Amino acid sequence: MRTTALGRSGTTVTELSFGAAAMGNLLAPVTDAAAAAAVDAAWNAGIRYFDTAPHYGLGLSERRVGEALRHKPRDQYTISTKVGRLLRRVREPGCSDLANGFAVPATHHRVWDFSAYGVRTSIEESLERLGLDRIDIVYLHDPDDHEEQAFGSAYRELERMRGEGMVGAIGAGMNQTRMLTRFVRETDVDVILLAGRYTLLDQSAAARLLPEAHKRGVRIVxxxxxxxxxxxDPKPGAHFDYAPASQELLARALAIKEVCAEFDVPLRAAALQFPLLAPTVASVLVGVRSAAEVEDAETMMRHRIPEQLWFALRSRDLFSWHVPLPAPRRKKGA
Structure with missing residues (x-):
């Protein structure tokens, strides 16, 4: 599987990467055996980049990912985690953390902390849960409401820790483009993680963030x-960004699906491969909860997509004209 280096860090990621939120029992329980099988399936598929966070299942995702990778050669995989939420034990544990999206006992509560102390403490605690002595990539996790502290304290501490060799590449992970564009312009991040803003339905990142990252050599996951x-699976009742999709969005998704069908391409394959058309995008992160979902993602990533599909979508105004597309191949003899 193709790999890409992140900035000057030397850290590499595979073009398909393993999102481990579900390993923290996102919305529903996942057994230890199923979690381990999912990581093994990813390894067998050639995936070597695994992303987790303390937030996912109050540390359960980190523990499971660390355990599943325990006997894999450490120099053959890349692991990322995030900072910004410290986990603190509660005196009287609640029944469930489902209010925050995870089907785990509410043994801890999350404390937002983008201070230098919070960043270093978070990484030290993540290292313990993962069972590692270093972390390859660290993202500032959703600093939307903590912008000045994230830039003034958290980022600077990550930069110091990168210099110390405690972490490899550094960046920020969010589902908005404005702050990520600021990180690209004003800091020396190696990579950014962008969720939901560069897809077949939303290319808002194409206007400013992608060109800025490309200009400055910052890679995007x-x-x-x-x-x-x-x-x-576009159908009535489907969700868009965690809420029921509007009729307009559903109609667009169905129209895209129809174009894909004309080229014998599953919509899932087009959705997975589309971001990689942008030269600065290094990896597509897919959240999975089973070995079967890993295998499906690998199949969709390897499905051949004719270049004409992308131009057909553009010609029918189904995505932005800012989107970079491959140069059309010249016909023989032309």
């Missing part, structure tokens, strides 16, 4: 390529 499910 794209998450949320299915926009919460609408691009996986």
């Amino acid at each position: 794209i998450g949320g390529v299915f926009n919460s499910g609408l691009l996986a």
Whole structure:
């Protein structure tokens, strides 16, 4: 599987990467055996980049990913985690953390902290949960409401830790483009993780963020390529960005699906491969909860897509004209 280096860090990621939110029992329980099988399936598929966070299942995702990778050669995979939410044990555990999206006992609560102390403490605690002595990539996790502290304290601490060798590449992960564009312009990040804003239904990142990242040599990891499910299976009741999709969005998704069908391409394959058309996009991060979902993602990533499909979508105004497309191949003899 193709790999790409992130900035000057030397850290590499595979073009398809493993999103481990579900390993923290996102919305519904996943057994330890199923979680381990999913990681093994990813490894067998050639995936070597695994993304997790303390937020996912109050540390459960980090523990499971760390355990599943325990006996894999450490120099053959890349792991990322995130900072911004410290986990603190509660005196009287609640029944469930489902209010925050995870089917785990509410043994801890999350404390937002983008201070230098919070960043270093978070990484030290993640290292313990993962069972590692270093983390390859660290993202500032959803600093939307903590902008000045994220730039003034958290980023600077990550930069120091990168210099110390405690972490490899550094960046920020969000589902908005404005702050990520600021990170690209004003800091020395290696990579950014963008969720939901560069998909077949939403190319808002193409206007400013992608060109700026390309100009400055910052790589992008794209998450949320299915926009919460609408691009996986567009039908009445499907969700877009965690809410029921509007009729307009559903109609667009169905129109895109129809064009894909004309070229014998599953919509899921087009959704997965579309972000990689942009030269600065290094990897597509797919959230999975089973070995079967990993295998499906690999199949969709390897499905051949004719270049004409992308131009057909553009010609029918089904996505932005800002989107970079491959140069049309010249006919023989032309």
